[in-house]
Amino acid sequence: MSLQKLAQSIQSLILCSMRSGKIPFRFDIADLLARARRQVDGRLGDVTINLPFISIAVSPNDRERKVARELVIRLRDRRILSAWECCDGCIDNALKSLGEIRQTLVDKRVELADLQDGPLYLLLDAMALGIRQFMTFEELLRRDENAPLHPRFGEFYRPPDTRQAYFDALEVLRGHLNRCLGQIATIAKMPMADEGVIADYQGPWQLEAYQEPPALPSPDS
Numbered sequence: 001m002s003l004q005k006l007a008q009s010i011q012s013l014i015l016c017s018m019r020s021g022k023i024p025f026r027f028d029i030a031d032l033l034a035r036a037r038r039q040v041d042g043r044l045g046d047v048t049i050n051l052p053f054i055s056i057a058v059s060p061n062d063r064e065r066k067v068a069r070e071l072v073i074r075l076r077d078r079r080i081l082s083a084w085e086c087c088d089g090c091i092d093n094a095l096k097s098l099g100e101i102r103q104t105l106v107d108k109r110v111e112l113a114d115l116q117d118g119p120l121y122l123l124l125d126a127m128a129l130g131i132r133q134f135m136t137f138e139e140l141l142r143r144d145e146n147a148p149l150h151p152r153f154g155e156f157y158r159p160p161d162t163r164q165a166y167f168d169a170l171e172v173l174r175g176h177l178n179r180c181l182g183q184i185a186t187i188a189k190m191p192m193a194d195e196g197v198i199a200d201y202q203g204p205w206q207l208e209a210y211q212e213p214p215a216l217p218s219p220d221s
Helices: 003-017 030-039 062-075 088-111 119-141 160-188
Strands: 047-051 054-058
Touching: 030 047, 030 054, 030 119, 047 119, 047 160, 062 088, 062 119, 062 160, 088 119, 088 160, 119 160
Parallel strands: none
Antiparallel strands: 047 054
């Protein structure tokens, strides 16, 4: 093993130790899933989109594919999607990155305003919904901005339990956003990264991070 790969392995072990594996909040996407089912009613599709609990066949048009390609290129290197957090400074950078992603999603949904019943708009809504629900949880953790930094801890200025809650919540959100982006890459007919942090989230959806929806209507009901 090269020194570079060894260093990367050690770094991954350190960062993984900062993620407890707990799920501090769960996404509620029941309405979005019901909408997805309604949108494919009676339609034939040549692309399969996988969402938590369901898969749907869709037929994105050329414009959707073009926007999807741009989104994959723009978003896959955003910090919150491609790096883990190890301190309060990292948390702040992740939150800043999240704001940038949120603005990109707004811009692209405006651009696709006449295609709101399309699969790409649905995935953009899924990403935006995840961010909103994370921000609702984050409000419970937010520290008073006027509180002085603790002289002993430097960049570790959040209480340890609050910092860990941020680590865990950002990890859950990172998985959601990356898997959504993976489905956007499917529409774009582009590969996602096969190494690094993003590659860790291209498997099955983390279903335990989602509230199980009530029985969904069948597409033809």
